[in-house]
Amino acid sequence: MPPQAPAASPKLPISGVKNLIAVGSGKGGVGKTTVAVNLAVALGQLGYQTGLMDADVYGPNVPLMMGINETPMSVSERIQPLNRYGVKLMSMGFLAPGDKPLVWRGPMLHSVIQQFLRGVDWGDLDYLVIDLPPGTGDVQLSLIQTAPITGAIVVTTPSDVSLEDARKAVTMFRQVKVPVLGVVENMSYLMCPHCQQRIDVFSHGGGRRMAERMEVHFLAELPLDPNVRIGGDCGKPVALEADRQEPFLALARDTVERVREAALETGPEIEIGE
Numbered sequence: 001m002p003p004q005a006p007a008a009s010p011k012l013p014i015s016g017v018k019n020l021i022a023v024g025s026g027k028g029g030v031g032k033t034t035v036a037v038n039l040a041v042a043l044g045q046l047g048y049q050t051g052l053m054d055a056d057v058y059g060p061n062v063p064l065m066m067g068i069n070e071t072p073m074s075v076s077e078r079i080q081p082l083n084r085y086g087v088k089l090m091s092m093g094f095l096a097p098g099d100k101p102l103v104w105r106g107p108m109l110h111s112v113i114q115q116f117l118r119g120v121d122w123g124d125l126d127y128l129v130i131d132l133p134p135g136t137g138d139v140q141l142s143l144i145q146t147a148p149i150t151g152a153i154v155v156t157t158p159s160d161v162s163l164e165d166a167r168k169a170v171t172m173f174r175q176v177k178v179p180v181l182g183v184v185e186n187m188s189y190l191m192c193p194h195c196q197q198r199i200d201v202f203s204h205g206g207g208r209r210m211a212e213r214m215e216v217h218f219l220a221e222l223p224l225d226p227n228v229r230i231g232g233d234c235g236k237p238v239a240l241e242a243d244r245q246e247p248f249l250a251l252a253r254d255t256v257e258r259v260r261e262a263a264l265e266t267g268p269e270i271e272i273g274e
């Protein structure tokens with residue numbers, strides 16, 4: 001059965017949090033976490049109060065990519081998010097560190113997602129960016145059914161296999177009535193450092209074509225850049241670096257614009273229950 005919008009489950013607002021942006025994709029390894037982390041940092045650089053929630057419970061990469069792994073404190077039974085580069089953070093990696101995989105089933109997953117949304121003291125945020133695990137499974141549904149997601153960003157590479165799965169992700173968000181803010185084509189091209197020619201490693205332009213065909217906004221094409229990978233592995237996102245941050249600042253500005261448009265389309269009030 002395709003996922004359906006829940007009949008009457010209340011999508012209660014998260015106190016203090018104005019906008020929730022989910023970053024997803026059909027396929028794994030296309031750069032969701034990279035985009036989510038750099039988008040959150042870029043929003044912070046633009047002066048917005050920003051949080052980043054790592055909803056990849058089984059494979060949390062936010063601690064590594066943000067260069068922080070501490071145990072969050074609890075105050076009055078509320079978990080205090082960590083803070084790094086001006087972004088508030090919560091990840092399963094902070095609670096269950098180490099290399100052991102988590103073996104949890106649906107209900108447990110659901111309660112962790114709820115805990116992250118409502119048991120964390122996010123304070124006042126303009127944007128809470130949510131890094132989703134790959135695919136269109138339990139975590140995505142649990143979130144969508146219970147949180148007032150403002151909109152989703154779908155990340156893809158230009159390759160056909162990634163695009164096929166990204167189309168499924170767009171369709172899933174539409175079926176559950178989450179506005180798709182736009183598509184990001186990541187690893188769009190590589191600038192050869194030797195000959196300065198563009199190399200379309202995973203092909204090029206498929207993200208834009210898919211966005212046009214599915215009538216969703218095309219947000220950005222981000223190059224395949226070793227510095228982006230190094231920034232992720234070193235825990236210092238490139239969005240912090242003056243000479244490399246522009247593509248992510250542009251993505252952040254465009255996202256803000258799309259959120260405004262989405263709010264105009266759905267009305268200023270958050271809908272409670274679909």
Ligand SMILES: Nc1ncnc2c1ncn2[C@@H]1O[C@H](COP(=O)(O)OP(=O)(O)OP(=O)(O)O)[C@@H](O)[C@H]1O
Binds near residue numbers: 029031033227
């Ligand atoms: N534009 C880019 N240029 C260079 N490397 C990149 C780029 N985007 C992502 N990467 C690298 O590709 C790898 C996968 O990226 P990432 O972990 O963000 O993907 P993901 O979609 O979140 O994966 P998963 O589905 O496992 O959660 C990482 O090592 C990351 O640093």
Ligand SMILES: [Mg+2]
Binds near residue numbers: 034061131132133
């Ligand atoms: Mg990821």
